[in-house]
Amino acid sequence: MKLKKTLAFAAAVTMCLCAASCGSDNSSSDSKTDSSKKTSDSGTSSEGDALYVSSHSEQEEMRDISAWDLVSEMKVGWNLGNTMDATGEGLESETCWGNPKTTKEMIDTVKDTGFNVLRLPVTWDKHMDADYNVDPAWMARVHEIVDYAIDDGMFVILNTHHEEWYFPTEEDKAQDIEQLTALWKQIAEEFKNYDEHLIFEGVNEPRLRGTGKEWTGGDNESREVVNEYAKAFYDTVRASGGNNDKRSLMITGYAASSSKNCLQSIELPNYDDDHLIVSVHAYLPYSFALDTKGTDQFDVNTDAGAIDTLFNDVQSIFLDQHIPVIVGEFGCMNKMNDEERIECVSYYLSTAKSYGVPCIWWDNGAFTGNGENFGLLVRDDYPPSWRPQGVVDAIIEAAS
Numbered sequence: 265m266k267l268k269k270t271l272a273f274a275a276a277v278t279m280c281l282c283a284a285s286c287g288s289d290n291s292s293s294d295s296k297t298d299s300s301k302k303t304s305d306s307g308t309s310s311e312g313d314a315l316y317v318s319s320h321s322e323q324e325e326m327r328d329i330s331a332w333d334l335v336s337e338m339k340v341g342w343n344l345g346n347t348m349d350a351t352g353e354g355l356e357s358e359t360c361w362g363n364p365k366t367t368k369e370m371i372d373t374v375k376d377t378g379f380n381v382l383r384l385p386v387t388w389d390k391h392m393d394a395d396y397n398v399d400p401a402w403m404a405r406v407h408e409i410v411d412y413a414i415d416d417g418m419f420v421i422l423n424t425h426h427e428e429w430y431f432p433t434e435e436d437k438a439q440d441i442e443q444l445t446a447l448w449k450q451i452a453e454e455f456k457n458y459d460e461h462l463i464f465e466g467v468n469e470p471r472l473r474g475t476g477k478e479w480t481g482g483d484n485e486s487r488e489v490v491n492e493y494a495k496a497f498y499d500t501v502r503a504s505g506g507n508n509d510k511r512s513l514m515i516t517g518y519a520a521s522s523s524k525n526c527l528q529s530i531e532l533p534n535y536d537d538d539h540l541i542v543s544v545h546a547y548l549p550y551s552f553a554l555d556t557k558g559t560d561q562f563d564v565n566t567d568a569g570a571i572d573t574l575f576n577d578v579q580s581i582f583l584d585q586h587i588p589v590i591v592g593e594f595g596c597m598n599k600m601n602d603e604e605r606i607e608c609v610s611y612y613l614s615t616a617k618s619y620g621v622p623c624i625w626w627d628n629g630a631f632t633g634n635g636e637n638f639g640l641l642v643r644d645d646y647p648p649s650w651r652p653q654g655v656v657d658a659i660i661e662a663a664s
Contacts, residue, residue: 315404318411324459326507330538334460334512335588338419340613340663341381341624342374343593345638348406349385349425355401357390363629364643371412373648374641378660382413383592383624385425385468388447396446403454414461421514421592421624422451423465432470432482432489432518440489441496448500456506465514465543465592466497482518487529490518498533498540514543514590522546524577532587542582545593546574547626552608553596556634560599562608571612575619583619591616591623598637598652606658613662625659 344366352360359365371382384406391402406422413420424447430440448466455462470490471478477486494515501508517530522544532540549570551558561567578589596608616623631639631651640656642649650656 315401316408317404318407320411320414320457323457323506326459326510328510329460331512331541332538332586332588334419335541335590335622336620337380338590338622339378339380340622340659341383341419341421341590342379342641343383343385343624343626343628344409345385345626345628346630347385348409349387351387351390351426351428353390355405357387358405361629366409366412366643368412369646370641370643370648371409371416371418375413375416375418377650377656378664379418381419381421381622381624383421383423383465384409384413385423387426388424389427389429392443392447396443398447398450403450407454410455410458410462414458417461419461419463421463421465421590422455423468423514424448425468427467428473430467430470430493431473432486432493433472434485434489437489437492441493444493445496445500448497449504452501452504452506452508456504456508458511459507460510460512463512463514463541464497464501465516467493467516469520469545470516471519479519479521481521481523481525487518487526490516491529491531494531495533498537510539512539512541514541514592516543516592520545520592522548522574522577524581527577527581530581540587542587542589543592544574544578544589546591547594547596548574548612552604553594554636556597556636560601560604562596562601562604564607564611567608568611568615571615575615575621578621579619583621589621591621593626594623595626595638598631598639602652602654605652605655609655610658610662613659617663623663 346361347358347363347366350357350361374382386406388398388402391399410420410422429443432440444467451464467490470493472482472486477483498513501511501513515530515532518526520543521527527544530542534540547554549562549567552560552562552567582589594612596605598605613623625640626638627640628636629639629641629643630637640650642651
Protein backbone atom coordinates (compact mmCIF):
# COMPACT_ATOMS: atom_id res chain seq x y z
CA MET A 265 0.00 0.00 0.00
CA LYS A 266 1.38 3.37 -0.98
CA LEU A 267 2.22 5.71 1.91
CA LYS A 268 0.89 8.82 0.15
CA LYS A 269 -2.39 7.07 -0.60
CA THR A 270 -2.71 5.91 2.99
CA LEU A 271 -2.10 9.40 4.32
CA ALA A 272 -4.51 10.88 1.79
CA PHE A 273 -7.15 8.37 2.80
CA ALA A 274 -6.73 9.21 6.47
CA ALA A 275 -6.91 12.92 5.68
CA ALA A 276 -10.08 12.39 3.66
CA VAL A 277 -11.73 10.59 6.57
CA THR A 278 -10.81 13.47 8.86
CA MET A 279 -12.17 16.04 6.42
CA CYS A 280 -15.43 14.14 6.07
CA LEU A 281 -15.94 14.47 9.82
CA CYS A 282 -15.56 18.24 9.54
CA ALA A 283 -17.41 19.16 6.35
CA ALA A 284 -19.57 17.75 3.61
CA SER A 285 -17.80 16.58 0.51
CA CYS A 286 -18.10 18.36 -2.82
CA GLY A 287 -20.39 15.62 -4.07
CA SER A 288 -22.72 15.57 -1.08
CA ASP A 289 -23.29 19.32 -1.39
CA ASN A 290 -25.05 18.65 -4.67
CA SER A 291 -28.68 17.68 -4.38
CA SER A 292 -29.35 17.17 -8.08
CA SER A 293 -32.04 14.60 -8.77
CA ASP A 294 -29.86 13.35 -11.62
CA SER A 295 -27.32 11.96 -9.17
CA LYS A 296 -27.58 8.20 -8.69
CA THR A 297 -25.74 7.88 -5.39
CA ASP A 298 -24.13 9.99 -2.71
CA SER A 299 -20.52 9.83 -1.58
CA SER A 300 -21.33 7.40 1.22
CA LYS A 301 -22.79 4.76 -1.07
CA LYS A 302 -20.69 1.82 -2.16
CA THR A 303 -20.89 -0.54 -5.09
CA SER A 304 -21.15 -4.26 -4.57
CA ASP A 305 -19.29 -6.91 -6.54
CA SER A 306 -22.57 -8.04 -8.10
CA GLY A 307 -22.77 -5.23 -10.64
CA THR A 308 -25.14 -3.08 -8.62
CA SER A 309 -24.77 -0.21 -6.21
CA SER A 310 -25.72 -0.64 -2.57
CA GLU A 311 -29.10 0.89 -3.52
CA GLY A 312 -29.69 -1.86 -6.05
CA ASP A 313 -29.21 0.29 -9.16
CA ALA A 314 -27.79 -1.72 -12.05
CA LEU A 315 -24.48 -0.46 -13.40
CA TYR A 316 -24.15 0.57 -17.04
CA VAL A 317 -23.31 -2.33 -19.34
CA SER A 318 -21.67 -1.40 -22.63
CA SER A 319 -22.70 -2.91 -25.92
CA HIS A 320 -19.00 -2.96 -26.89
CA SER A 321 -18.28 -6.21 -25.05
CA GLU A 322 -16.71 -8.10 -27.95
CA GLN A 323 -13.34 -7.28 -29.44
CA GLU A 324 -13.88 -4.96 -32.39
CA GLU A 325 -12.01 -5.00 -35.66
CA MET A 326 -9.25 -2.42 -35.44
CA ARG A 327 -7.48 -0.81 -38.35
CA ASP A 328 -3.71 -1.06 -38.16
CA ILE A 329 -3.47 2.65 -38.81
CA SER A 330 -0.53 4.78 -37.75
CA ALA A 331 -1.12 7.59 -35.30
CA TRP A 332 -0.01 10.02 -38.01
CA ASP A 333 -2.81 8.87 -40.31
CA LEU A 334 -5.31 8.64 -37.47
CA VAL A 335 -4.64 12.21 -36.39
CA SER A 336 -5.14 13.37 -39.97
CA GLU A 337 -8.77 12.20 -39.66
CA MET A 338 -9.40 14.49 -36.70
CA LYS A 339 -10.84 17.94 -37.40
CA VAL A 340 -11.43 19.72 -34.12
CA GLY A 341 -12.35 18.60 -30.62
CA TRP A 342 -14.24 19.55 -27.48
CA ASN A 343 -13.32 18.89 -23.84
CA LEU A 344 -16.03 17.81 -21.39
CA GLY A 345 -14.35 19.96 -18.75
CA ASN A 346 -15.11 20.42 -15.05
CA THR A 347 -17.29 17.34 -15.05
CA MET A 348 -15.76 13.88 -14.67
CA ASP A 349 -12.51 15.61 -13.71
CA ALA A 350 -14.07 17.30 -10.67
CA THR A 351 -12.42 16.21 -7.45
CA GLY A 352 -15.39 15.17 -5.34
CA GLU A 353 -16.36 11.71 -4.15
CA GLY A 354 -18.95 9.26 -5.41
CA LEU A 355 -21.00 9.67 -8.55
CA GLU A 356 -22.05 13.16 -7.40
CA SER A 357 -18.60 14.43 -8.23
CA GLU A 358 -19.71 14.63 -11.88
CA THR A 359 -21.91 17.60 -10.99
CA CYS A 360 -20.17 19.04 -7.93
CA TRP A 361 -18.36 21.80 -9.85
CA GLY A 362 -21.66 23.16 -11.12
CA ASN A 363 -22.16 21.41 -14.44
CA PRO A 364 -25.21 19.18 -15.01
CA LYS A 365 -25.02 15.46 -15.47
CA THR A 366 -23.72 14.58 -18.93
CA THR A 367 -26.32 13.31 -21.38
CA LYS A 368 -26.23 11.66 -24.76
CA GLU A 369 -28.02 14.74 -26.14
CA MET A 370 -25.06 16.92 -25.15
CA ILE A 371 -22.58 14.73 -27.00
CA ASP A 372 -24.93 14.45 -29.98
CA THR A 373 -25.01 18.26 -30.14
CA VAL A 374 -21.21 18.43 -30.07
CA LYS A 375 -20.94 15.90 -32.89
CA ASP A 376 -23.73 17.40 -34.99
CA THR A 377 -22.11 20.84 -34.77
CA GLY A 378 -18.94 19.55 -36.43
CA PHE A 379 -16.60 18.46 -33.64
CA ASN A 380 -15.32 14.93 -34.24
CA VAL A 381 -13.11 14.50 -31.15
CA LEU A 382 -14.26 14.29 -27.54
CA ARG A 383 -11.60 14.58 -24.87
CA LEU A 384 -12.95 13.11 -21.66
CA PRO A 385 -10.93 14.34 -18.66
CA VAL A 386 -11.41 12.00 -15.68
CA THR A 387 -10.09 12.29 -12.14
CA TRP A 388 -9.73 8.86 -10.56
CA ASP A 389 -8.05 9.63 -7.25
CA LYS A 390 -11.02 9.70 -4.85
CA HIS A 391 -12.66 6.85 -6.75
CA MET A 392 -9.84 4.44 -5.85
CA ASP A 393 -9.44 2.60 -2.57
CA ALA A 394 -6.20 2.31 -0.61
CA ASP A 395 -5.12 -0.58 -2.85
CA TYR A 396 -5.85 1.44 -6.02
CA ASN A 397 -9.00 -0.46 -7.00
CA VAL A 398 -11.35 1.80 -8.99
CA ASP A 399 -14.96 2.03 -7.79
CA PRO A 400 -16.96 -0.06 -10.31
CA ALA A 401 -19.76 2.53 -10.32
CA TRP A 402 -17.31 5.26 -11.34
CA MET A 403 -15.74 3.09 -14.04
CA ALA A 404 -19.20 2.27 -15.37
CA ARG A 405 -20.16 5.94 -15.56
CA VAL A 406 -16.95 6.80 -17.41
CA HIS A 407 -17.66 3.92 -19.76
CA GLU A 408 -21.17 5.19 -20.43
CA ILE A 409 -19.93 8.64 -21.47
CA VAL A 410 -17.23 7.11 -23.66
CA ASP A 411 -19.96 5.19 -25.45
CA TYR A 412 -22.04 8.34 -26.00
CA ALA A 413 -19.28 9.62 -28.29
CA ILE A 414 -18.08 6.31 -29.72
CA ASP A 415 -21.62 5.49 -30.80
CA ASP A 416 -21.69 8.86 -32.58
CA GLY A 417 -18.59 7.88 -34.57
CA MET A 418 -16.33 10.33 -32.72
CA PHE A 419 -12.76 9.89 -31.58
CA VAL A 420 -12.49 9.78 -27.79
CA ILE A 421 -9.43 10.68 -25.72
CA LEU A 422 -9.62 9.24 -22.20
CA ASN A 423 -7.14 10.39 -19.58
CA THR A 424 -6.20 10.72 -15.92
CA HIS A 425 -6.69 14.35 -14.98
CA HIS A 426 -6.54 16.10 -11.58
CA GLU A 427 -4.49 13.34 -9.96
CA GLU A 428 -2.84 15.14 -7.07
CA TRP A 429 -0.89 12.02 -6.17
CA TYR A 430 1.58 12.33 -9.00
CA PHE A 431 4.44 14.65 -8.12
CA PRO A 432 7.43 14.21 -10.44
CA THR A 433 10.46 13.91 -8.16
CA GLU A 434 12.90 11.06 -7.64
CA GLU A 435 11.60 10.73 -4.09
CA ASP A 436 7.98 10.22 -5.18
CA LYS A 437 8.59 8.46 -8.48
CA ALA A 438 8.37 4.83 -7.40
CA GLN A 439 5.09 5.25 -5.55
CA ASP A 440 3.60 7.37 -8.32
CA ILE A 441 4.46 4.76 -10.94
CA GLU A 442 3.01 2.02 -8.73
CA GLN A 443 -0.34 3.80 -8.62
CA LEU A 444 -0.25 4.91 -12.25
CA THR A 445 0.43 1.35 -13.36
CA ALA A 446 -2.36 -0.06 -11.19
CA LEU A 447 -4.82 2.50 -12.55
CA TRP A 448 -3.96 2.02 -16.21
CA LYS A 449 -4.14 -1.77 -15.88
CA GLN A 450 -7.79 -1.36 -14.95
CA ILE A 451 -8.62 1.27 -17.58
CA ALA A 452 -6.84 -0.71 -20.30
CA GLU A 453 -8.68 -3.89 -19.32
CA GLU A 454 -12.04 -2.10 -19.27
CA PHE A 455 -11.64 -0.70 -22.79
CA LYS A 456 -9.37 -3.24 -24.49
CA ASN A 457 -12.01 -4.28 -27.04
CA TYR A 458 -12.53 -0.82 -28.56
CA ASP A 459 -11.22 0.04 -31.98
CA GLU A 460 -8.90 2.87 -32.97
CA HIS A 461 -11.46 5.58 -32.20
CA LEU A 462 -10.55 5.32 -28.51
CA ILE A 463 -7.23 6.89 -27.54
CA PHE A 464 -5.57 6.81 -24.12
CA GLU A 465 -3.71 9.79 -22.62
CA GLY A 466 -1.56 8.71 -19.68
CA VAL A 467 -1.33 11.85 -17.57
CA ASN A 468 -2.53 15.45 -17.55
CA GLU A 469 -0.16 18.36 -16.87
CA PRO A 470 2.17 16.46 -14.50
CA ARG A 471 4.10 19.09 -12.58
CA LEU A 472 5.61 20.21 -9.30
CA ARG A 473 2.36 21.43 -7.81
CA GLY A 474 2.56 24.21 -5.26
CA THR A 475 6.17 25.10 -6.01
CA GLY A 476 7.80 27.99 -7.85
CA LYS A 477 8.59 25.59 -10.69
CA GLU A 478 5.00 24.45 -11.19
CA TRP A 479 4.28 26.48 -14.33
CA THR A 480 7.82 27.52 -15.29
CA GLY A 481 8.99 24.32 -16.92
CA GLY A 482 10.08 22.35 -13.88
CA ASP A 483 13.69 21.17 -13.78
CA ASN A 484 15.75 18.39 -15.35
CA GLU A 485 14.73 15.89 -12.67
CA SER A 486 11.00 16.53 -12.91
CA ARG A 487 11.00 16.48 -16.70
CA GLU A 488 12.83 13.16 -16.68
CA VAL A 489 10.45 11.66 -14.12
CA VAL A 490 7.53 12.67 -16.34
CA ASN A 491 9.18 10.68 -19.14
CA GLU A 492 9.32 7.71 -16.77
CA TYR A 493 5.60 8.11 -16.10
CA ALA A 494 5.07 7.90 -19.85
CA LYS A 495 7.14 4.72 -20.09
CA ALA A 496 5.16 3.06 -17.28
CA PHE A 497 1.87 4.06 -18.92
CA TYR A 498 3.04 2.80 -22.29
CA ASP A 499 4.32 -0.54 -21.04
CA THR A 500 1.17 -1.16 -19.00
CA VAL A 501 -1.23 -0.52 -21.87
CA ARG A 502 0.79 -2.40 -24.45
CA ALA A 503 0.88 -5.49 -22.21
CA SER A 504 -2.87 -5.46 -21.49
CA GLY A 505 -4.18 -7.43 -24.45
CA GLY A 506 -7.11 -6.94 -26.77
CA ASN A 507 -6.65 -4.06 -29.19
CA ASN A 508 -4.30 -2.19 -26.86
CA ASP A 509 -1.18 -3.41 -28.62
CA LYS A 510 -2.01 -1.06 -31.50
CA ARG A 511 -4.04 1.60 -29.73
CA SER A 512 -2.86 5.19 -30.23
CA LEU A 513 -1.47 6.62 -27.00
CA MET A 514 -0.88 10.27 -26.14
CA ILE A 515 2.40 11.15 -24.45
CA THR A 516 2.55 14.28 -22.31
CA GLY A 517 5.58 16.30 -21.27
CA TYR A 518 6.07 18.34 -18.13
CA ALA A 519 2.83 20.26 -17.38
CA ALA A 520 1.81 19.59 -21.01
CA SER A 521 3.73 22.82 -21.54
CA SER A 522 4.15 24.38 -24.95
CA SER A 523 7.49 25.93 -23.99
CA LYS A 524 10.29 24.85 -26.30
CA ASN A 525 12.41 23.56 -23.42
CA CYS A 526 9.62 21.26 -22.21
CA LEU A 527 8.80 20.07 -25.71
CA GLN A 528 12.43 19.22 -26.36
CA SER A 529 12.56 17.24 -23.11
CA ILE A 530 9.81 14.81 -24.17
CA GLU A 531 11.11 11.30 -24.76
CA LEU A 532 8.78 8.84 -26.44
CA PRO A 533 8.74 5.42 -24.74
CA ASN A 534 9.38 3.63 -28.04
CA TYR A 535 10.41 5.50 -31.18
CA ASP A 536 9.70 2.41 -33.29
CA ASP A 537 6.03 2.44 -32.29
CA ASP A 538 4.08 4.51 -34.83
CA HIS A 539 0.96 4.64 -32.64
CA LEU A 540 2.17 7.47 -30.38
CA ILE A 541 0.99 11.09 -30.29
CA VAL A 542 2.46 14.04 -28.40
CA SER A 543 0.01 16.01 -26.26
CA VAL A 544 0.46 19.77 -25.78
CA HIS A 545 -1.69 22.41 -24.06
CA ALA A 546 -1.46 25.96 -25.36
CA TYR A 547 -3.69 28.89 -24.41
CA LEU A 548 -2.20 31.57 -26.63
CA PRO A 549 -1.44 34.40 -26.54
CA TYR A 550 -1.43 34.01 -22.76
CA SER A 551 -2.49 37.51 -21.73
CA PHE A 552 -5.48 37.37 -24.05
CA ALA A 553 -6.42 33.71 -23.80
CA LEU A 554 -5.84 32.65 -20.19
CA ASP A 555 -4.89 35.57 -17.95
CA THR A 556 -8.04 36.79 -16.19
CA LYS A 557 -6.33 40.15 -15.65
CA GLY A 558 -4.84 40.31 -19.11
CA THR A 559 -5.89 42.08 -22.26
CA ASP A 560 -9.22 41.58 -23.98
CA GLN A 561 -7.80 42.72 -27.32
CA PHE A 562 -6.42 40.57 -30.14
CA ASP A 563 -5.02 41.85 -33.40
CA VAL A 564 -3.71 39.18 -35.73
CA ASN A 565 -1.19 41.66 -37.14
CA THR A 566 0.51 42.23 -33.81
CA ASP A 567 -0.51 39.43 -31.43
CA ALA A 568 -0.12 36.22 -33.40
CA GLY A 569 3.58 35.69 -32.68
CA ALA A 570 3.09 33.25 -29.81
CA ILE A 571 0.83 31.08 -31.97
CA ASP A 572 3.34 31.08 -34.82
CA THR A 573 6.16 30.17 -32.43
CA LEU A 574 4.21 27.23 -31.01
CA PHE A 575 3.60 25.61 -34.36
CA ASN A 576 7.10 26.33 -35.64
CA ASP A 577 8.49 24.56 -32.56
CA VAL A 578 6.07 21.65 -32.93
CA GLN A 579 7.12 21.34 -36.57
CA SER A 580 10.86 21.21 -35.91
CA ILE A 581 10.73 19.00 -32.81
CA PHE A 582 8.03 16.49 -33.77
CA LEU A 583 6.30 16.86 -37.13
CA ASP A 584 9.54 16.84 -39.12
CA GLN A 585 10.23 13.47 -37.45
CA HIS A 586 6.77 12.22 -38.46
CA ILE A 587 5.55 12.32 -34.86
CA PRO A 588 1.96 13.58 -34.71
CA VAL A 589 0.81 16.22 -32.23
CA ILE A 590 -2.57 17.13 -30.74
CA VAL A 591 -3.20 20.35 -28.85
CA GLY A 592 -5.31 18.72 -26.16
CA GLU A 593 -6.40 22.00 -24.60
CA PHE A 594 -6.73 25.45 -26.12
CA GLY A 595 -9.17 28.33 -25.94
CA CYS A 596 -9.57 31.99 -25.14
CA MET A 597 -11.77 32.95 -22.24
CA ASN A 598 -14.79 35.17 -22.49
CA LYS A 599 -13.97 38.79 -21.61
CA MET A 600 -17.09 40.12 -23.33
CA ASN A 601 -15.03 40.35 -26.51
CA ASP A 602 -16.61 38.03 -29.03
CA GLU A 603 -15.11 39.66 -32.12
CA GLU A 604 -11.57 39.41 -30.75
CA ARG A 605 -12.13 35.79 -29.73
CA ILE A 606 -13.40 34.99 -33.21
CA GLU A 607 -10.32 36.59 -34.74
CA CYS A 608 -8.03 34.67 -32.39
CA VAL A 609 -9.58 31.21 -32.84
CA SER A 610 -9.78 31.71 -36.59
CA TYR A 611 -6.07 32.42 -36.80
CA TYR A 612 -5.10 29.78 -34.25
CA LEU A 613 -7.04 26.96 -35.89
CA SER A 614 -6.25 27.86 -39.48
CA THR A 615 -2.56 27.87 -38.54
CA ALA A 616 -2.90 24.55 -36.70
CA LYS A 617 -4.68 23.05 -39.70
CA SER A 618 -1.87 24.10 -42.02
CA TYR A 619 0.51 22.08 -39.82
CA GLY A 620 -1.84 19.10 -39.51
CA VAL A 621 -2.38 19.57 -35.77
CA PRO A 622 -5.95 19.12 -34.46
CA CYS A 623 -6.93 21.19 -31.42
CA ILE A 624 -9.45 20.57 -28.66
CA TRP A 625 -11.32 23.46 -27.03
CA TRP A 626 -11.35 23.48 -23.23
CA ASP A 627 -15.02 23.92 -22.25
CA ASN A 628 -15.40 24.11 -18.47
CA GLY A 629 -19.05 25.15 -18.61
CA ALA A 630 -18.24 28.55 -17.08
CA PHE A 631 -19.92 31.63 -18.59
CA THR A 632 -20.08 34.25 -15.85
CA GLY A 633 -18.01 35.62 -13.00
CA ASN A 634 -14.37 36.66 -12.78
CA GLY A 635 -12.81 33.26 -13.42
CA GLU A 636 -11.72 31.32 -16.47
CA ASN A 637 -14.89 31.46 -18.54
CA PHE A 638 -14.33 29.00 -21.37
CA GLY A 639 -17.91 27.77 -21.62
CA LEU A 640 -19.41 27.32 -25.08
CA LEU A 641 -22.02 24.56 -24.71
CA VAL A 642 -25.00 25.58 -22.59
CA ARG A 643 -25.53 22.15 -21.10
CA ASP A 644 -28.61 23.11 -19.07
CA ASP A 645 -30.58 23.93 -22.21
CA TYR A 646 -32.73 21.27 -23.80
CA PRO A 647 -31.70 20.67 -26.42
CA PRO A 648 -28.19 21.90 -25.54
CA SER A 649 -27.19 25.11 -27.31
CA TRP A 650 -24.05 27.15 -27.99
CA ARG A 651 -23.07 30.56 -26.66
CA PRO A 652 -21.68 32.63 -28.24
CA GLN A 653 -22.64 31.02 -31.52
CA GLY A 654 -20.19 33.18 -33.47
CA VAL A 655 -17.17 31.75 -31.66
CA VAL A 656 -18.38 28.19 -32.28
CA ASP A 657 -19.02 28.93 -35.94
CA ALA A 658 -15.50 30.36 -36.27
CA ILE A 659 -14.01 27.22 -34.68
CA ILE A 660 -15.82 24.89 -37.05
CA GLU A 661 -15.13 27.01 -40.13
CA ALA A 662 -11.41 27.39 -39.42
CA ALA A 663 -10.94 23.68 -38.71
CA SER A 664 -13.01 22.38 -41.62
